[in-house]
Amino acid sequence: MASESEHKATIIDGKQIAQTVRSEIAEEVKKLSEKYGKVPGLAVVIVGSRKDSQSYVNMKRKACAEVGIKSFDFDLPEQVSEAELISKIHELNANPEVHGILVQLPLPKHINEEKVLSEINIEKDVDGFHPLNIGKLAMKGRDPLFLPCTPKGCLELLSRSGISIRGKKAVVMGRSNIVGLPVSLLLLKADATVTIVHSRSVNPESVIREADIVIAAAGQAQMVCLALQSLVFAFPILLFEYLFKFTENIDFDS
Numbered sequence: 001m002a003s004e005s006e007h008k009a010t011i012i013d014g015k016q017i018a019q020t021v022r023s024e025i026a027e028e029v030k031k032l033s034e035k036y037g038k039v040p041g042l043a044v045v046i047v048g049s050r051k052d053s054q055s056y057v058n059m060k061r062k063a064c065a066e067v068g069i070k071s072f073d074f075d076l077p078e079q080v081s082e083a084e085l086i087s088k089i090h091e092l093n094a095n096p097e098v099h100g101i102l103v104q105l106p107l108p109k110h111i112n113e114e115k116v117l118s119e120i121n122i123e124k125d126v127d128g129f130h131p132l133n134i135g136k137l138a139m140k141g142r143d144p145l146f147l148p149c150t151p152k153g154c155l156e157l158l159s160r161s162g163i164s165i166r167g168k169k170a171v172v173m174g175r176s177n178i179v180g181l182p183v184s185l186l187l188l189k190a191d192a193t194v195t196i197v198h199s200r201s202v203n204p205e206s207v208i209r210e211a212d213i214v215i216a217a218a219g220q221a222q223m224v225c226l227a228l229q230s231l232v233f234a235f236p237i238l239l240f241e242y243l244f245k246f247t248e249n250i251d252f253d254s
């Protein structure tokens with residue numbers, strides 16, 4: 001267990017790191033454009049009019065524009081059928097200008113999220129939510145084509161802040177498919193000793209007190225009052241990490 005004197009918080013400047021990543025991506029896109037005469041294309045699909053989802057999607061689209069990625073925007077009505085949405089995905093799978101497909105979650109209740117995400121071509125699955133990509137993330141010695149952006153953003157913040165993960169005790173708060181679970185798998189791949197605490201955990205505080213790294217992934221402000229290495233996650237880094245991994249995986253030669 002860390003001693004009391006080691007309980008000093010280090011605030012990570014996510015915005016600053018995001019700015020660096022943003023510049024790196026813009027440079028990468030420029031090089032791709034000069035070499036191949038084309039730029040990465042990201043299809044962003046949103047269903048319905050949830051204000052929070054719209055705001056995330058707008059940020060993603062704006063981020064694309066800022067770094068030179070072409071975004072293809074599809075705003076589908078709340079009532080769109082599952083079949084229509086899947087047909088749109090098939091159309092995007094077949095479009096050579098679209099290198100990545102992102103379906104904003106959550107989807108309306110009448111649409112089966114698992115089914116829809118499974119229809120995305122794994123080579124365009126920039127969210128890394130396709131069962132094959134998640135499956136590879138969960139297995140030793142396998143590498144997914146893409147990683148979910150928020151978990152990847154968390155690890156990028158740690159790495160760019162000079163915080164090593166190997167051998168550390170990492171505690172993840174929350175077990176969602178989007179953040180908690182995949183970030184736990186990523187930390188495990190990075191050789192941390194990982195514990196997940198969630199709504200049914202008994203005495204989570206005692207587990208958190210033992211941690212070297214705490215990742216709060218339960219979407220509730222002020223959830224962690226103690227953290228040995230305090231992490232402040234700023235959304236931009238996640239967004240730009242998203243684009244980062246996205247450009248990394250495009251095969252412009254095919």
Ligand SMILES: Nc1nc2c(c(=O)[nH]1)N[C@@H](CN(C=O)c1ccc(C(=O)N[C@@H](CCC(=O)O)C(=O)O)cc1)CN2
Binds near residue numbers: 102
């Ligand atoms: N297709 C996807 N849908 C959704 C994703 C996703 O990664 N892909 N994630 C969320 C929504 N989302 C991005 O789209 C997102 C929401 C919230 C955050 C976040 O870091 N929130 C912080 C607050 C950050 C801040 O306000 O500065 C927090 O909750 O502590 C990141 C991404 C669901 N849908």
